[in-house]
Amino acid sequence: MKTLSIILTLSALLASAGTVAAAPKAPAGAQEALPNARLTGEVMYKYLAAELAFQRGEAFAAYATMFSIARSTNDPRLARRAVEFAAAGSLSAEALKAARLWRDLAPQSEEAAQALLGLQIAGGRLDEAKQALAQQLATATPAKLPAVIANLQRQMARVQDRGRAMALMRELLEPYRESVDAQLTLAQIAMVGGDRTTALREARDALAKHPASELAALTLAQIIDNKTDAAKLLSDFLQKNPKAREVRLAYSRMLFEQNRLPDAKKEFQALLQQYPDDQTALYAAGLLAAQMNDLKEAENYLAAYIRTLGGQPDRERDSTQALMVLSQISEQRNDIAGALKWLELIDSSAQGSYLGAILKRAQLTAKGGKLDAARAILSGAEVGSDDDRVRLIVGESQLLRDAGRLPDALRLIDEALGQHKDNIDLLYEHAMLAEKSGNFDLMERQLRQVMKIAPENQHAYNALGYSFADRNIRLQEAYDLIKKASSLAPEDPYIMDSLGWIEFRLGRFEQAEATLRRAYGIKGDPEIAAHLGEVLWVLGREDEAKKLWRNANAKDPRNETLKGTLQRLQVKL
Numbered sequence: 001m002k003t004l005s006i007i008l009t010l011s012a013l014l015a016s017a018g019t020v021a022a023a024p025k026a027p028a029g030a031q032e033a034l035p036n037a038r039l040t041g042e043v044m045y046k047y048l049a050a051e052l053a054f055q056r057g058e059a060f061a062a063y064a065t066m067f068s069i070a071r072s073t074n075d076p077r078l079a080r081r082a083v084e085f086a087a088a089g090s091l092s093a094e095a096l097k098a099a100r101l102w103r104d105l106a107p108q109s110e111e112a113a114q115a116l117l118g119l120q121i122a123g124g125r126l127d128e129a130k131q132a133l134a135q136q137l138a139t140a141t142p143a144k145l146p147a148v149i150a151n152l153q154r155q156m157a158r159v160q161d162r163g164r165a166m167a168l169m170r171e172l173l174e175p176y177r178e179s180v181d182a183q184l185t186l187a188q189i190a191m192v193g194g195d196r197t198t199a200l201r202e203a204r205d206a207l208a209k210h211p212a213s214e215l216a217a218l219t220l221a222q223i224i225d226n227k228t229d230a231a232k233l234l235s236d237f238l239q240k241n242p243k244a245r246e247v248r249l250a251y252s253r254m255l256f257e258q259n260r261l262p263d264a265k266k267e268f269q270a271l272l273q274q275y276p277d278d279q280t281a282l283y284a285a286g287l288l289a290a291q292m293n294d295l296k297e298a299e300n301y302l303a304a305y306i307r308t309l310g311g312q313p314d315r316e317r318d319s320t321q322a323l324m325v326l327s328q329i330s331e332q333r334n335d336i337a338g339a340l341k342w343l344e345l346i347d348s349s350a351q352g353s354y355l356g357a358i359l360k361r362a363q364l365t366a367k368g369g370k371l372d373a374a375r376a377i378l379s380g381a382e383v384g385s386d387d388d389r390v391r392l393i394v395g396e397s398q399l400l401r402d403a404g405r406l407p408d409a410l411r412l413i414d415e416a417l418g419q420h421k422d423n424i425d426l427l428y429e430h431a432m433l434a435e436k437s438g439n440f441d442l443m444e445r446q447l448r449q450v451m452k453i454a455p456e457n458q459h460a461y462n463a464l465g466y467s468f469a470d471r472n473i474r475l476q477e478a479y480d481l482i483k484k485a486s487s488l489a490p491e492d493p494y495i496m497d498s499l500g501w502i503e504f505r506l507g508r509f510e511q512a513e514a515t516l517r518r519a520y521g522i523k524g525d526p527e528i529a530a531h532l533g534e535v536l537w538v539l540g541r542e543d544e545a546k547k548l549w550r551n552a553n554a555k556d557p558r559n560e561t562l563k564g565t566l567q568r569l570q571v572k573l
Contacts (some may be wrong), residue, residue: 045077046065046226047069050065059085061089066085067082067101070102071101076106079106082101083119085098092123099115118155121155121156123159133168133174136148136152140292145182156169166189171186174186180213182208183203184203184219185203186413187200187203187206188201193571196225200224201215214241214246214247217244217247221250223235228258234254235251239455243274245278248267251267253284260387261288261292279308280316282304283322283342285297285301286300286322287321287322287325290302290525302322302325306326320353320354321353323346324346327343328526331364336364336367339364340361340364343357355388358377361377362378362395363398366403378392390426406433410433410434410437413426424453427446427447428457432463438472458488458492462482462492462498464478465478469503482502483499491522493519493525497519497525500516500531509535512535513532516532524552527562533552536563537569549566
């Protein structure tokens with residue numbers, strides 16, 4: 001008769017049954033002392049019965065049978081399997097009982113010890129776990145102590161009683177406070193417990209003992225309540241440790257959060273001098289330069305960042321944002337091919353940005369005179385929901401509208417409304433097409449339907465109010481509608497533009513100028529410039545108005561509102 005140790009090689013069965021977190025696989029080369037038990041028919045029958053019970057979802061029956069034969073054969077592999085069954089069935093007490101048996105049968109097994117410890121901690125049996133945790137710390141070499149401390153933190157995070165967990169960590173780490181990791185962990189424990197004074201003392205002491213420790217500097221900066229003082233701490237640390245990458249990154253972010261953009265830019269540049277291919281620094285420096293309107297520098301940094309990815313996704317940052325900014329920069333200098341090149345790098349896996357990139361690609365393609373190709377981009381896009389499909393339909397309608405093909409656009413939206421009659425995006429687009437076609441009654445009906453379905457939709461109030469103001473009719477009603485829109489979105493520059501325009505129509509020229517200047521300061525749009533310029537023109541400040549119009553015309557010479565304003569006022573630039 002063959003022995004059990006020869007027959008029961010369980011690797012295939014264990015693999016097919018799945019892995020349970022409480023009992024991880026043994027590391028390569030690890031061996032457990034196995035008993036010289038005989039494989040009897042009864043043992044084989046019980047073993048197979050346990051496996052079949054587990055496959056049927058009968059976790060307790062599977063555990064009980066496997067535990068029984070593990071104890072009768074003294075085979076640690078069967079005890080391990082019993083742990084897996086119990087853990088899979090959320091039988092915490094049984095899993096702990098099986099883990100104790102496993103550890104007793106294989107006292108030299110690190111895997112068994114870790115499984116038992118994990119179950120003790122998860123079950124809140126900290127007194128039982130304390131000795132093993134202390135032993136881990138005591139036997140760790142100085143090089144391995146930080147990893148052991150980090151593992152202790154992860155294990156204690158699983159304990160529901162946070163107070164007991166923190167108290168145990170303090171007790172266990174106290175003998176190791178000469179280690180910077182231990183002392184900083186004590187600081188973090190104090191901070192979590194609301195004791196900022198102790199946290200500051202521990203962190204400051206750790207930095208004093210280890211003045212080159214980036215972790216100590218970062219922890220102390222995080223604990224310091226005054227952000228100006230925290231920034232100075234990091235700045236002083238960098239003076240002494242100029243190659244401290246993590247501290248410089250944290251300092252740069254802190255400067256950015258404090259709106260000290262030029263200083264943040266210098267820190268990112270300093271970091272890139274030391275680490276030219278640092279993806280975090282390239283990405284942050286590029287977006288910061290774009291925010292500061294230094295478009296050439298932004299393009300250089302972001303293009304370098306994309307090159308470092310080598311076609312691979314960035315799991316830490318949203319690389320699609322960089323691609324969108326690069327596309328916008330190319331578009332601003334009228335490099336349509338360049339803008340499309342960047343957008344084409346955004347694929348369907350970029351959930352938040354893919355649809356926006358598709359719509360922008362179509363818009364740019366149509367702008368280049370290829371309307372059919374633009375529509376093909378939209379029809380070939382991958383969509384995952386009705387909402388996404390509606391966005392593409394609205395995008396296609398806008399392409400047709402801009403190309404002057406209003407009947408085609410109206411037909412497209414009419415068909416879509418047949419399937420989605422109360423979709424506010426379709427209703428709103430239908431209203432805009434109706435206004436463009438001169439069907440103002442239809443426009444008003446659709447916008448009021450949007451208001452009924454979505455009373456917080458500021459765009460519907462703004463669009464109807466602006467239409468009244470632009471046609472110089474029902475001005476008080478227009479004012480009320482736009483004020484409603486403004487109350488819903490007070491910082492929207494386009495709603496500010498409408499408010500300034502209705503104030504102008506009502507003869508409130510000074511208020512109109514102030515409102516329109518604020519809107520133009522937020523968004524330098526040619527349409528806002530057209531309205532502000534007309535207010536200035538009526539106020540007799542014609543040179544100022546012409547200068548504003550010339551700048552707007554340079555940005556968008558085809559803007560209909562601007563062209564209409566200049567024609568109506570008979571102004572030549």
